[in-house]
Amino acid sequence: MQEISKLREETALKTPEWKKFFNKNKQRLMKMDKEIEQLHHEISSEINCLECGNCCRSLGPMILEKDIDVLSRSLRMKPSDFMEKYLRKDEDGDFVFQSMPCPFLGSDNYCSVYENRPKACREYPHTDRMKFYQIYELTVKNASACPIAFGVLDRLTKL
Template sequence: MKTPFEPQTDLKAISDFANQHQAENDRFSAFLKEYNDEAIDAKVQELDALISPTISCTDCGNCCKSLMVCLNEEEANNLSTHLKMDRPSFDQQYLEKGSNGMMIMNQMPCHFLQDNKCTVYEYRFEGCKEFPALHLPHFKRRVFTTFMHYDRCPIIFNVVEQLKIEMNFEGSLPNQ
């Protein structure tokens, strides 16, 4: 980062800013397409490594309050075993199943969120472990979903806003 950075963590301020800057974010999404995938990945991962440690997920927990979490058979089996539940009971209590075999948690906020902490952390699902996925390659393939969560995840918000500054994108926030 070019300057010391104080992350924005106020969820209302983030949401308000996101609503006011939708057109800018659409332009930024298009702007990113002009750049090399590896270069964007490197910059996003660098910013994520700097910003993520400055934001406490347990102070927020917004992803667990507002995201639909998908899971697979193995994850459902592992968690039902941990909870000492048979799978049919686990499925009935916690899951919604699609006709294509896809499973999602049947409630938001997540059943397992308590005081902004995951009560089954060691058994959490892959999607939970990976979120917000800024450390993964192929960021440009996930720009749409990144912006879907931009207004609710302080890590995503701050990485994207800092990325705009680092890339000299017109319309980015001034350095703070």
């Protein structure tokens, strides 16, 4: 497991290099989705998310209306009650959890709503998606919490 404080330090050191790489290679990155997806799978196979859990402790996912419906149904709650108990609107007007860590994260890093988790959680850290170049900056931000995002960026800049 990589401690989040160490990961944040390493990310801060690497960020200028990663940003420089993006600025010099944006056109190239537009054609590298298959290579980046391969990096994602390689690095994901090396990291056990259950030993980390940094994302669930420190990053608040955006909760969509569909997520609210699915989660409230799975918890046998009315959507309005779910929203009142668990959600708030952030500065962008998006629904997020009222507090972090995630209210559904157990002490063992297991998610109690895993089968019904929000879309943002299912897709995190987003390093295997098409048009990766569009979320490159988000990945740089996520690298401070996620060893997978960090690893993808670190190996990508060496290709």
